[in-house]
Amino acid sequence: MINEAICAIATPPGTSALGIIRVSGSNIKKLLSPIFSKRLKDRAAILTDIYDGSELIDNVISIYYASPRSYTGEDIIEIICHGNQIILNTIIQLLNKCGVRTAEPGEFTKRAFFNNKLSLVQAEAVADLISASNKKALTAANNSLSGKFLNEINSICEDILRIRSEVESIINFPEDDDAPILNQKKLLKNIVNILSNLESLINNSEQGMALNVRPSYAVIGKPNSGKSSFINNLLRTDASIVTSKKGTTRDSITYELTVDDMVINIIDTAGIHATDDEIEREGISRSLKSASSSDNIIYLIDDTVGLTLEDQAFIKDNNFSNYILVFNKIDLTKNSPEIVTGAPRSVYVSAKTGDGMNLIKEVIKDSYQCADTSENIFLARNRHLQHLRDGQAYLFNSKHLINEDAFDLLAEDLRLAHLAISAIIGQNPTEDLLNEIFTSFCIGK
Numbered sequence: 001m002i003n004e005a006i007c008a009i010a011t012p013p014g015t016s017a018l019g020i021i022r023v024s025g026s027n028i029k030k031l032l033s034p035i036f037s038k039r040l041k042d043r044a045a046i047l048t049d050i051y052d053g054s055e056l057i058d059n060v061i062s063i064y065y066a067s068p069r070s071y072t073g074e075d076i077i078e079i080i081c082h083g084n085q086i087i088l089n090t091i092i093q094l095l096n097k098c099g100v101r102t103a104e105p106g107e108f109t110k111r112a113f114f115n116n117k118l119s120l121v122q123a124e125a126v127a128d129l130i131s132a133s134n135k136k137a138l139t140a141a142n143n144s145l146s147g148k149f150l151n152e153i154n155s156i157c158e159d160i161l162r163i164r165s166e167v168e169s170i171i172n173f174p175e176d177d178d179a180p181i182l183n184q185k186k187l188l189k190n191i192v193n194i195l196s197n198l199e200s201l202i203n204n205s206e207q208g209m210a211l212n213v214r215p216s217y218a219v220i221g222k223p224n225s226g227k228s229s230f231i232n233n234l235l236r237t238d239a240s241i242v243t244s245k246k247g248t249t250r251d252s253i254t255y256e257l258t259v260d261d262m263v264i265n266i267i268d269t270a271g272i273h274a275t276d277d278e279i280e281r282e283g284i285s286r287s288l289k290s291a292s293s294s295d296n297i298i299y300l301i302d303d304t305v306g307l308t309l310e311d312q313a314f315i316k317d318n319n320f321s322n323y324i325l326v327f328n329k330i331d332l333t334k335n336s337p338e339i340v341t342g343a344p345r346s347v348y349v350s351a352k353t354g355d356g357m358n359l360i361k362e363v364i365k366d367s368y369q370c371a372d373t374s375e376n377i378f379l380a381r382n383r384h385l386q387h388l389r390d391g392q393a394y395l396f397n398s399k400h401l402i403n404e405d406a407f408d409l410l411a412e413d414l415r416l417a418h419l420a421i422s423a424i425i426g427q428n429p430t431e432d433l434l435n436e437i438f439t440s441f442c443i444g445k
């Protein structure tokens, strides 16, 4: 299949020391030779100028990877230029002028898949590797990328196939005296075995699924309890406006917070109270939306006021379940920074002095400790789990058919189990599935 050449900026937007542009296609070395002042060589980093006609654009490093030894399996040229967005855009425009079109999101990886450089599961793992928000998620994505997940799936498929051929040979020679006799006990044992392997694969995949989602924390509370100060302290910047006026924050704003090797979303919200101000009312309705869509809630209380009946009623009316109480401003009340266990847990802090703020990080880390067996955890997706569970259901059903001598039905269930699990590998993926997988990528990958 001859593909048009494609190009994309592979580095994030903004200013940086270096920026990278990728080009993939057939014969691109010849096509692009007029723009480089030096000849490119396979797998060599060449320091060269880039020209648009007689106009010098930048001095860059260019690496050429000849097909098929490249990420996509096609010829690839990587241009490492200065990390200035204007330079990057100018080079992209120059490439477009040469007949290289700008790539769609995930198009490089899609080509790698079509050129058998990656399996579908590995392509999905590439996207997960890029977006992994913690170290365990990285390990799990690498486990999927390195083919461990694929090996497990293949091995289960082979086991099912073995049983299928046994059962189908019985169906195909029912009247034949020499037909093989089905050893029902052995068959049952094999199916139970596969079910148990499937069970542990599902468990590991479920844990991997949890790693794939970035946890979110909404900081909720009355005006002036110190929500914005609390978030600023965690972020170590003046991200949100803080004033002594009630109702300073009017909108829900999401920030990224790194806690050790994990990234979470933390959301500053408008203070909750009864008000006639239309803007504030809209802000409060957004706070409630943030609370209900977050995995966790940090309910902040001004310690000089304490937990009021109003707070309690609010928490109850809104059915908060996964929340902690944080008593802020202990510099004024002289309470000690501490975590008080209970349901819910209470943490005493001062966003002003920073006392107790490390305890908040402890609580966040605690909630996301998963069993440290990341060796076997795969960064699975919903699609994988659904197929694994379908396969499990068919196999479970087939177990009961053995003793009923219902071999036709048994064979059918085994076939369906096999089909469900092998769909993960995507031997015959539909266009919709491919689109769903590849459009979730960033451009340039």
Ligand SMILES: Nc1nc2c(ncn2[C@@H]2O[C@H](COP(=O)(O)OP(=O)(O)OP(=O)(O)O)[C@@H](O)[C@H]2O)c(=O)[nH]1
Pocket (backbone or CB within 6 Å): 221, 222, 223, 224, 225, 226, 227, 228, 229, 230, 241, 242, 243, 244, 245, 246, 247, 248, 249, 250, 269, 270, 271, 272, 328, 329, 330, 331, 332, 349, 350, 351, 352, 353
């Ligand atoms: N002494 C003391 N003052 C604090 C502390 N945290 C916040 N404040 C003060 O409390 C006031 C309100 O702080 P904000 O962070 O704006 O409170 P908020 O909950 O975001 O308020 P709204 O956005 O209006 O809902 C400001 O004057 C802060 O300086 C603290 O730990 N100790």
Ligand SMILES: [Mg+2]
Pocket (backbone or CB within 6 Å): 227, 228, 229, 240, 241, 242, 248, 249, 268, 269
């Ligand atoms: Mg605020």
